[in-house]
Amino acid sequence: MGDWLVNEGPKWFIVGVWLVINVGLFAGTFVSYQQSLDYFYLRLLVGDALCWARASAACLNFNCLLILLPVCRNLISSIRGACSCCHRNARRQLDKNLTYHRYLGYMICLMTAIHVVAHCFDFEHLVGAYESSDPAVQAITHLSVTTNGSYVNPVRSPGTDPTQEVFKSVAGVSGVVITLCLILIVTSSTDVVRRSYFEVFWFTHHLFVIFYIGLVIHGVQGIIRGQTNTSKHNPAKCYTRYDKWGSQECPLPQFSGSPPKTWIWVLAPVVLYIIERIIRFFRSLKTAVITKVVKHQSNVFELQMMKKGFSALPGQYVFLQCSSISQLEWHPFTLTSSPNEDFLSVHIRRVGDWTEKLAKACHVDEGEFQEAWKMPRLAVDGPFGTATEDFFRYQVAVLIGAGIGVTPFAAVLKNIWYKYCDVNTEMSLKKVHFFWVCPDTHAFEWFQDLLKSLEQQTYERGNANFLSHNIYLTRGWDSNQARNIMIHDDDNALDPVTGLSQKTHYGRPQWDRVFSSLAQQHQGVSVGVFFCGPKELSTQLHKLCNKYSSSDNSGTRFFYNKENF
Template identity: 50%
Template sequence: MASQTNGNVTGKTESYEAWKIRSIKFAKEWTHVVLWLATNLIFWLVVYFRYENEPEYHYIRLLAGKSLPFAKACAACLNLNSMLILFPVCRNLISFFRSSVETKACCKRSVRRLLDKNLVFHKTLAYVIILFTLGHINAHYFNFENLFNSRVHPETDIQKTLSFLPYEQPDTWVNPVQNPSETTYGLGVIQQVMQRVAGWTGIFITMALLLMYTSSTEFIRRYYFETFWFTHHLFIIYYGFLIAHGAEGIVRYQTNVEEHNPKKCADYPDSWSTMDDCKNAPMFAGGELKSWKWVIAPLIIYFLERVIRFCRSVQTVTITEVIQHPSNAFEIRMKKSGFEMLPGQYIFIKCPQLSNFEWHPFTLTSSPNEDFFSVHIRTVGDWTNGLAEACGVGGDDVITPSKLPRVAVDGPFGTASIDIFKYKVGVCVAAGIGVTPFASILKTIWHRLLNNSEDMKLSKVYFFWICPETNAFAWFSELLEVFERDMVEKGYADFLNYNIYLTRGLSFKETKNIYLSENENTDPITGLRQKTHYGRPKWPTIFSEIANENQGIDVGVFFCGPSGLSEILYKNCKLHSEISRDGCRFFYNKENF
């Protein structure tokens, strides 16, 4: 009996401990999302009920209808999210906060992972802005429809009285529809809308937003980056007209509610002169211009961001060497005064010879211990093909360093991959050219191990590389071969567990070589000791094996590649993470730039 009781108590303790860990983890992951959603909801409700219930908006409500509070509530949330959306794309600001978090003792991992999702938050804000824009536009169309009806075909005496208040003085009128056209009803409403600043600026805002949204799909960003880059700079038009959108103040509010009670006077417009609460005529004013107060701070910060980028763009960068690799890839090695990097970081490159405006992101493949910094570039679009041609890649003539094109470099900037050295065990997964950040990481690991670095917490790395074709193995397999040889010589043979997967079909010649080399110690394709796998990894089995080998350890999973595989890895991290402190816990990190 005693042992059963103890067992039950232990079971309850473990259940409470698991619940506590799960709750803390959930809170860290979702607190910022809940806070943001709650802020939007509170803003929407506060503004909605203000325009629905406040007496100063009583008369304009009688003219515009129930859609007025809805339109203004959506506008409030548009201002809020238009303020926030610029911050995630201020790369220097994100890097500053990320480096600041490194020195804090509380919630370092959760905050760093939040900052690494800056582009995800930027896209989410864009979707929400579009949603509130649609709500704002539709509600205001009904507002103008009701205002037009109140002027042309008033249904009540109060609508007629309010619509025909004298327009000569700025504080005497409330209905912005004046001198309506005798044209068709629908055209008349549109004509009234376009005569107002809010109408035509709203058209420009919506068009800019639509073009930015439609040109930011993954397909256009990947294959027509120039289109994405140029249309995304329509944000200048978006913010410019957003600031001017409410300049005319067509949503009027009553300024003398105490002298003229609208709720009492609305039912007796013909008796205002005989009623004590209505003797004074209602006076009105336009709504205050508010959008600039919301967006001025992020616009200033973004302006400073662009100033920093410009200063970096004029600093001298020297291309020391260009190396051509198989599978349409080439390497550029560069030097720049004062350039300092960490493993796994990325930079933006501009080539004025190709374009004075376009900046393209590339992961650094060099180590901080090398006397140069490098990137590996795959030619997949007009800009990368143009850069390859300018650097003499694929040509017969060798271009001397003095004749290589001038490039500008902005960065470096931090990403999730930097955090691999904060874990005891790391899992690195790369798809195709997504292997580039791990080149820098492996070089840095190699240097720290060979020099017995004291800040080397990492003790085990599982590396998975999924490639579509054999040519893609060439440049990175050389690095793996050197790393593997030196690790064995230093007694770290078990430090790196690497697995390479070839996903596409093999030719008859390649298949024959594999068969004939079955008993060889090295792989016939890569030349490495670890044999290449054919097909795709079985991730549930892989994660289960890693979890069993690393009980009670926090394992960092780092991925660079397509979103489809990212979802699979994220689900497996959650599925195979044990709640108890004695179990293995996976923390997923994805490259976002």
């Protein structure tokens, strides 16, 4: 039985603390409004709907404070750099920033639903108060508007429609607007929309600007009115003595609207996010010059660029923007160049409108060298840190890439190659298992030379066992072709497909067997598993890391790391 806590413990500890804070904030606010004398008369009109609305609003403020922080990429990169000496379990939580961002989004959706439903009941009760048979309700409802603000019911006319009353208030209009923004943001964030219609996701996600503006002005009208003179007019004693209101014993109750407080919650994260965007804007003004364009098989092309002052660690990623295509769209790509190289490179798969337009603008299909002035202007924002930065923190590393998901490991393997070329460099990393699931033989071509060089270098250093690479071809052959290759392959020193000493596999990996074998090979070792590829395979690998991790110090522990953009 695997040790679930190895991979899941730190994450769920953070999530647990966050949930406890939300529950505590909700319950505390609910009880506070339920027992407060200041809102006694308002509760008399609307019941516990007030408590539900205010409790959910408190949780909304808290989660709206947090949700911008995980997408402040410069902030996260700074924290990652400052925590270079921290334990890897703590650093790994930074790689889950988008996961936490989604969890916060789910909580905001839940609290928004509670808040909206509660206020719907509020307005129904406020309008219905004019027809109530309770004389105390009638008395509090018909309090006149005076210079002292001695009224509690914001609905001032009997017989009105609750929907019309909603749209008469700033809170109602802004509430509808921010709810619609939230619906559009959430529905466009699904995997289907992001993969097939990235532009839709990109533009609708920026509705968060309107969402935050609406959130801040939502309470400026102060329609939630609390009593201000409870020391003179005790509502618990005076509400049944409405016929004596205005006397010395029970002076007329006075009310005022609650001041807006959301801005206090969201001011700091909004300022941080604005600073983040300013940094990214000025950094992107330094354009990158495209020095080389290489067309690869499987609809992949490579861009090599030069940018003054640019430096990156292996496996980091950047955002690219092409002004001739769109002034607003930025797309993330993993760097495939090593820090030891004097250029930065990315490998881009042509899928979707933006990548096709970029390929056309870079003259990918023309097959001839183009002068720099003919190339489009590219803005590069980054680099930003990923889980792969912790690659050298493990004695044993397992790299798993699927298709174009191999790109972050290109930079990692290049960096390893350069370190091997430097005989004076010592690494704590002792073993690398590299797995690549390729769609066809052509997909391998652009990566082949790198693996050959690294393989040769390890042989020359007398450490041929350092790198174990396993390439799986899933298409481009049939069973007869694979059988013939395997029959005639026994006498060949090199693989006939890749030209490497380690043989190519045909079909998909049996991951359960792979992890079982790794667990047996590396007893008592912490193994870093790094993956980039589709979500379905990520889920499978994550479960296997949990399954084969041992809580015993003499057993193997697999730490799962996934690339997130």
